Structure formats: structure tokens, C-alpha cells
Amino acid sequence: MLDHLDQLESQSVYIIREAYKQFKDIAMLWSIGKDSTTLLHLCRKAFYGHVPFPVMHIDTSYKFKEIYAFRDRWSKEWNLKLLVARNEEAIAGGMNPSAGDKLACCGQLKTDALKQAIAKYRFRAILLGIRRDEHGIRAKERYFSPRNRQFEWNYKDQPPELWDQYKNQQAGEDHIRVHPLLHWSELDIWKYVQREQLPIVDLYFAKNGRRYRSIGCETCCSTIESNADTVDKVVEELKTTRIAERSGRAQDKERAYMMQKLRSLGYM
Amino acid sequence: MIVVLAIDALELALVEAFQPVHLMQKFHGRTDISEFSLPRTMVLWSSFMTGANKEKVVLADGDKEMWNYRFDPEETLFSAFRDPVVIDLPGFSYDLAQHEEERRLLKAFFEAGDDGKKEEVRKAYNDHAFRHHREIKKKFQDAVAGDHDFVLGYFSIADVIGHLNFGNRMLMRMIYRDLDEIAASVKVPKIILSDHGMQAIGIFGDHSGYGFWSSGTADLGTPRITDFRRIIEGMQKG
Amino acid sequence: MERETLKFVIVGHVDHGKSTLIGRLLYDTGSLPDEKIEEIRKFCEALGKDIEFGYVMDHLEEERDQGITIDTAQIFFNSAKRDYVIIDAPGHVEFVKNMITGASLAEAAILIVDAEEGVREQTKRHAYILGMLGLSQVIAVINKMDLVGHRKERFDEVKRDLLKFLDGIHISPGQVIPISAKNGENVAKGSDSMGWYTGPTVLQALDLLRPKPGAADHPMRFVVQDVYNFSKRIVVGRVESGVVSAGDPLLILPSREKTTVKSIEEFLRTPASAEAGKAVGITTAEKVFVDRGNVLVPPGPPHPSVTNTIRANIFWMDRRPSGPGEVFRFRCATQEAACRIETIHAIRDSSSLETISRDGGEIRNREVADVTLKTEKDVVIEDFNLTEALGRFVLARQDTCAGGIITGFSA
Numbered sequence: 001m002l003d004h005l006d007q008l009e010s011q012s013v014y015i016i017r018e019a020y021k022q023f024k025d026i027a028m029l030w031s032i033g034k035d036s037t038t039l040l041h042l043c044r045k046a047f048y049g050h051v052p053f054p055v056m057h058i059d060t061s062y063k064f065k066e067i068y069a070f071r072d073r074w075s076k077e078w079n080l081k082l083l084v085a086r087n088e089e090a091i092a093g094g095m096n097p098s099a100g101d102k103l104a105c106c107g108q109l110k111t112d113a114l115k116q117a118i119a120k121y122r123f124r125a126i127l128l129g130i131r132r133d134e135h136g137i138r139a140k141e142r143y144f145s146p147r148n149r150q151f152e153w154n155y156k157d158q159p160p161e162l163w164d165q166y167k168n169q170q171a172g173e174d175h176i177r178v179h180p181l182l183h184w185s186e187l188d189i190w191k192y193v194q195r196e197q198l199p200i201v202d203l204y205f206a207k208n209g210r211r212y213r214s215i216g217c218e219t220c221c222s223t224i225e226s227n228a229d230t231v232d233k234v235v236e237e238l239k240t241t242r243i244a245e246r247s248g249r250a251q252d253k254e255r256a257y258m259m260q261k262l263r264s265l266g267y268m
Numbered sequence: 269m270i271v272v273l274a275i276d277a278l279e280l281a282l283v284e285a286f287q288p289v290h291l292m293q294k295f296h297g298r299t300d301i302s303e304f305s306l307p308r309t310m311v312l313w314s315s316f317m318t319g320a321n322k323e324k325v326v327l328a329d330g331d332k333e334m335w336n337y338r339f340d341p342e343e344t345l346f347s348a349f350r351d352p353v354v355i356d357l358p359g360f361s362y363d364l365a366q367h368e369e370e371r372r373l374l375k376a377f378f379e380a381g382d383d384g385k386k387e388e389v390r391k392a393y394n395d396h397a398f399r400h401h402r403e404i405k406k407k408f409q410d411a412v413a414g415d416h417d418f419v420l421g422y423f424s425i426a427d428v429i430g431h432l433n434f435g436n437r438m439l440m441r442m443i444y445r446d447l448d449e450i451a452a453s454v455k456v457p458k459i460i461l462s463d464h465g466m467q468a469i470g471i472f473g474d475h476s477g478y479g480f481w482s483s484g485t486a487d488l489g490t491p492r493i494t495d496f497r498r499i500i501e502g503m504q505k506g
Numbered sequence: 507m508e509r510e511t512l513k514f515v516i517v518g519h520v521d522h523g524k525s526t527l528i529g530r531l532l533y534d535t536g537s538l539p540d541e542k543i544e545e546i547r548k549f550c551e552a553l554g555k556d557i558e559f560g561y562v563m564d565h566l567e568e569e570r571d572q573g574i575t576i577d578t579a580q581i582f583f584n585s586a587k588r589d590y591v592i593i594d595a596p597g598h599v600e601f602v603k604n605m606i607t608g609a610s611l612a613e614a615a616i617l618i619v620d621a622e623e624g625v626r627e628q629t630k631r632h633a634y635i636l637g638m639l640g641l642s643q644v645i646a647v648i649n650k651m652d653l654v655g656h657r658k659e660r661f662d663e664v665k666r667d668l669l670k671f672l673d674g675i676h677i678s679p680g681q682v683i684p685i686s687a688k689n690g691e692n693v694a695k696g697s698d699s700m701g702w703y704t705g706p707t708v709l710q711a712l713d714l715l716r717p718k719p720g721a722a723d724h725p726m727r728f729v730v731q732d733v734y735n736f737s738k739r740i741v742v743g744r745v746e747s748g749v750v751s752a753g754d755p756l757l758i759l760p761s762r763e764k765t766t767v768k769s770i771e772e773f774l775r776t777p778a779s780a781e782a783g784k785a786v787g788i789t790t791a792e793k794v795f796v797d798r799g800n801v802l803v804p805p806g807p808p809h810p811s812v813t814n815t816i817r818a819n820i821f822w823m824d825r826r827p828s829g830p831g832e833v834f835r836f837r838c839a840t841q842e843a844a845c846r847i848e849t850i851h852a853i854r855d856s857s858s859l860e861t862i863s864r865d866g867g868e869i870r871n872r873e874v875a876d877v878t879l880k881t882e883k884d885v886v887i888e889d890f891n892l893t894e895a896l897g898r899f900v901l902a903r904q905d906t907c908a909g910g911i912i913t914g915f916s917a
Contacts (some may be wrong), residue, residue: 001511002783006783007783008785009785013785014744014785017742018731020732046742046785047736048740066895117701162900162906163900163909165902165906169904195710254469254470255378258431258469258474262374262378265308266308266310266335267371267375268378288522379684394552398552398553399551401552401553402553445561460755
């Protein structure tokens, strides 16, 4: 019997190879985080070290410097076709998370940059490293999920993905999103990183009693309390504790909101 | 006998997630409470039992006083029945002392200084709610076993527990299972409805802007909460 | 020696005690952590009840919802003899679809019936699906014996009704066991109140089942996904059953060409063999033509069938019904071929199990149909119980509209 990680790995490799066979003009989104770096490693495994499509980094210009350094080093070592996509207009125009609201910033610097890149290179499918156990609507994702021109997604009416038979035709949809890591949990990712000895951005490891659980732009990320400064320690930490999903700051906000709502409803 | 299970804060989304078949009955859906400025428990149940929008009336003396408001049986749908039993319904037979203590504990939770004290108060708050739920269950089951033509049981457990624990899905799942069993035990025609639903704000639960209904005999569409008086009176005639 | 694992499903009417039985099995075999039991006990107390095992299912379902699968869940427990996995197909609306997805992974089934209520429509429907999926190892369990005073007469009555129905759909259960999941009678422990019953408990009956032969005992099947030419020619695909090793002779289907496995290729590794489930690459000794959709097998029997006529049970999942003469895409493993529904032998509604007679050759959403399909080119298929991946398929227009299990074939 294949062990758990081998099963996850084989399933993902199968999906990656399917996507390439069915759609040919594809790209992989690399956020330089632990999930997409795992996805990148799986792509290297799938194609025996010769990843035959571009690896795209959506650069908002607000990323941590450690992220840029990691990207530049490993894209060279692994011989990747690196594509850096930036919404130059918006950045030049001064868009940042404190200028407008966070949603607008993400919208322009991330989503629009991706839209522009897809339109320019005419990618038919994009590989992403999202997992089902991340919050909320992610739970409803399919392995092969269509997005229309407006990046809209009809999650209520999705056809079933029965027995590894994935969507392989497009009609008017702009591109297909492929999610080879859907069935992996956060702990699975770390255990795989541990087993394969994958390089990981330093930010994930504790310094001064804190580390980042997820990384993105320097402006909008926050740390959690932790002393785990190696992969092995992170795995142990995840196994034994159920760290609160959100930081203390988010909880304070929720409490304040609830007090106000309960007051308006006449409870307090 | 016609039975109504008035389940405060029963949330359609959770019903669809947990699939409690006896709460769902043959037909179920959402109610329209958009005519009200806020989904207030007292206002909604008052409007339910009288068949009219009672927001202004109930709030006239301010929203701290509203919990004490009581309607005359003559103004309500219960007057159509010979021997109705109405258990703990806000605005009619509400157990004032019980629910005032709830609100006191709720306030104490938010005012508690450290996390340790908060958990102590949460435990006291939850225990208090579960004890009341056990009492209500017994009262309800006794009434249903009796010879009345109408029984309404008001179950506040989902709302009370939900305010401080809605994010604990495990706990909510078990509560919905218990409510499902209560529904399963009623073998006569019944209407199940809630005043509003609930949505998670972290661990907490806020009122959502629509309620839940279910029926074993008719598809009611998207009724307003004020429509139920007519619907229940219709069931009696039919 | 590696412990065996056996996967099974529990089916039956939703109120007949499946949750309680699962909870009981976990509790009585010590497969539940103490804190979980304590949590459940405290909660039951808060609701004014004795500890009930239905809540165990809540814990499990909640864990599943937080987890990674959305269609079926796996629940683990073990006896002294082997490890067990209950494949749970949740939800009532999507039940049949999930059953086909999930129960197809199971090797056995427990069919549960309430002693008081007896055999219900849902009981029959679930049993029918078991039959359709070729699940032959069935243990029947008559639950809630405590509610009928543990009387042998009632047990015999329900047993008779059940066996009569099951016989009509060609299922003969290995055991019929009287239990009370709530009180833990005849589940893992015996029962003082049913001295008239001398058969095995549920756990003993499970231990008596034969597990499916392990990967090594299945014939090797390798389905080709693609062919790469980076530095050398590598045929990539997945080992769907059995084990493939360097040096093995191969027969390529449907072309029937022969060659040998030169090497097994993984990134930066060259393992000696690869087992079922592994996505790998192969290099061949001869430069034979291999393409996506081909199936590589050992030259000796048993062989999959190469045919264009397929008999199958299909479950329609699309709002748009099938039209007479309509052309679909038949997709089985990595094979794809145009196909038509040549004959509809029977259609049943999956909730009522009633046979539907209809002119016009239309199959509608949530109906199950026994059909004969004709594909425009030969495909490689096999008995579902021998090689799942070659025994099940989907029919698609743009997207999947039906799932199917192959029941027969002719050249």
C-alpha cells in the first residue's frame, strides 16, 4: 500500500500531467509560499525536472525582500521559465493597501495583474496551490474549475468530478483553474516539505518567538506566537496544537463587533 | 392537534449542511423578514403571533423594556384554538427571570477582563441555557402527549448558545441533532420556523437577515413571518 | 506482517441506527480517544440524556467537513484481527451519487434494518444499489431489538421479509444478526437478553469477511496518460492495479504489440517497481508505438476485454436528459471515445426504485438505467471487481452527465 504522502503525491502528479495534456498552453502560479513551492516541486517531479510551461509570480511590489531573494535564487537553480507579472499602471499610480481599502488593493495589484497576464499570453489553464481545508468557499472548489472572462465562478452549479475524469473542454470560458493540492492539508504540506527537504522561505520559521503562518505582502501579513524555527519543529507544532486560525487582533475586532451588534439587538 | 416548533435562530445554511431530516420535513425554505429594521427576537415573534408588523409597538418604550412586553391572547392566533399551550414564547409567555439572567451573563462575558474569567462565565452561561432547555423539552413533550388542540414550544437553545459559541460547529451540530430528535417525536402536523438565522463572527453568532420554515404538507415559498398566523389558522380549518 | 485493512459501507434507512452503530463500533473497540468520549458524555448530560453514540458521528462528520474530502469520509477502527475503514456516504439528496463514488471503494457492506419498523423503501433502495455495484459480501443487521423486547419471533419476521427481498436482487447476506447498537448488544459484545441467538457478533462477522486481494495479487494494469521526450522517451501514466517491475514483459492494448519494461522512471530515482496508485513513467525495451489511452498488461491471462459493445448500469446526473441517438463521450481511465446508447433495458427512479416505462429513449436526472452502449472505436475494459479503473466510466457532453459501472461486454 502506498503511504499517505505517496498517495497525495501521485494524485497531484496525475492531475498536473492531465492538465498539461489537455490544455497545453498553461502556467503555474508561484506565490513563493510553502503551498505553491510544493506545487512547483510536484511539477518538477511530473516532468522529470523539465517544467515545460512558465512559472508566474504575481508581484505587487509589496512583498517581503526574503521572497524576492528566494524567487531569484531557486528559479535559476531549477531552470524555470520565470514570468513576473505586475500591474505597472496601478503601482505607478500609488495603489497600496492603505491608499484604498484592502480589497481594492488586492483587486488591482493581484487579480488585475493576473488577468492581464492571461490575456497577453493566452493561457488556457492555470495551476494553483490552493487546498480545500483553507477557509470558507475553498471547500467547494473542484480540481478543474472554469473561470469566465470576469473571473467569475459559478460554484453552485458545478458538474461532478467522478473517478478522476476532469473537465477537459472549454466553451467560452476564459481559462480553467487547476488545483492539484486540493486534497492536501496544511500538515500534509509541511510533512512533505520535511520528507522531500524542500527549501522554504525563512519567514515561516520563528524569530523572537514569532513566525508567519502564511506569507504574502509585507503590508498585510501578521505573525503568530511560536518557537518553531525548523521544518521538524513546525510539523511537531502543527501536530500537537490547534493554533487559532486567526491572530489575536482579529479576535479583538470580532468581540468589539459582537458587543455592538448585541447592544443594537437589545441584549445588552 | 397542531404543533408549532418555534426555534429561535435556526439557520437555514446549517440545516442544509447537517441535513436533520425531521427539521427539514417535506418542504422547507427561508422566510422574508426584510420589512423589519433589525432582526430582533421580541419584534419578530410578536409579529409572528399577531400576524402584523409589531416593530413600532414593541419598541415604543425602548429596547431594554421590550423584553417585558406582553400581548393579549385576543390579539394573537392562539385565540382561534379551544385549549392552546404556548411555552416560553417571547411577548406572550416568556420566562422573564430566566432570560434576564441570560442577558446578565452575556454582559458579564464581554466585560470579563482576562481569558480565564471569560471561559468561566461562558461555562456558566452555557450551563444555564442547557438547564432551561431540559426543562422546556419536558414541558413540551408533556403538552404534546396531552389533549390540546394547539401546542407551541419555543426553543431558545440555538440562539442563546449560538451568541457565544456559533463558531464551535461541533456544538451547534449536536444541538441541531437534539432539535431534530424533538421534531421527530411529534407525529402530528407541525410547522417549524425560526425568527432569524445565525451567522458566524469568529466564535460568536450574529443574527442573520432571514428565518427558516418547514412544513410536512405545503410548499410555503418565501413567506413573511406575519403570514404564519393565516397559515396556521388555515391548517386548523383544513 | 502487515495488518490487513478492510473497507466497508453501512447502508439502510436513515433512522434505523447507522450513526449509533458506527459510534458503538468505535467505542467498543477502544478506537475513540477518552477526551472525545468525555466531551460527548458531558454534552448528553447537558441535554438530559444518557451517553448516546449518534454524537460520535457528529464529531466525525465535523472533522470531515474541516478536512479534505467533500464527498465521502473514512472512519477508522480496528479489531484484534484487522484494521477497518467505514466509507461513509453522507447526505440524503446526493446519496446515490455518493454511494456510487464511495461504495465502489468498499469490499463489503452492512445493511441495517430497524426491528420495530422493518424493511422500508430506503432499505430496499440501498440494497439495490449494493447489488448494482456488485458488492456481494453483505452482513444484514436487525437493530433496536431492545424496542421489541428482544423477541425472537419479531427478529424472524423481519429476517424473512429482508431475505425475500434480497433474494429478488440476488444478494445473499453471509449473516443476519439481531443487535441493539444503543445498548451495545451483539455489536462487539454479546447479549444476555438474546440467548436464543447463537451466531457471531457484528465484529466477529466482520472478522470473518475475506478482504480483497492485495495489490500484488491483482493482475498488473498500467494506463497511459502521455508520452514525454525530454531526454529520453518516457511513457507516463498510473499503475491502476498490481505491481509493475523493471524487466516485466508487456502486452499493449488495444494494438496487441509486445515489449518489455526497460526501467521505471521517477524524477531523480529509478525504482525497481511501482505499485497500484503510483503515477510513474516507464521506458520500453523496444521502440513500439504507445499512446494515451493504451493499457499495458502482462501477456498472460486474465486479459481485459477489447470491445465496442458495453453493458452497464448508469446513473444520470445531469439536468438535461439523454436524448435518443445522442452522441456522448465515453471516458474510462484515460480512454475517450464517441458513443451512443444503443439499447435501454430498464430505467429506475433512484428514490422510489420504481421501474419507469417511457417511450423515446430518454434518461433523466437521478435515474438509474441498465443500458447497452456502442463506442465508435474499441476500448479496453474489465470487470469492475477485478480492476475498478477499467470497470467504471463517465458519459460526457461538455461536462460529465452520467457515471457508469460495467456489467458485461461482447466483442
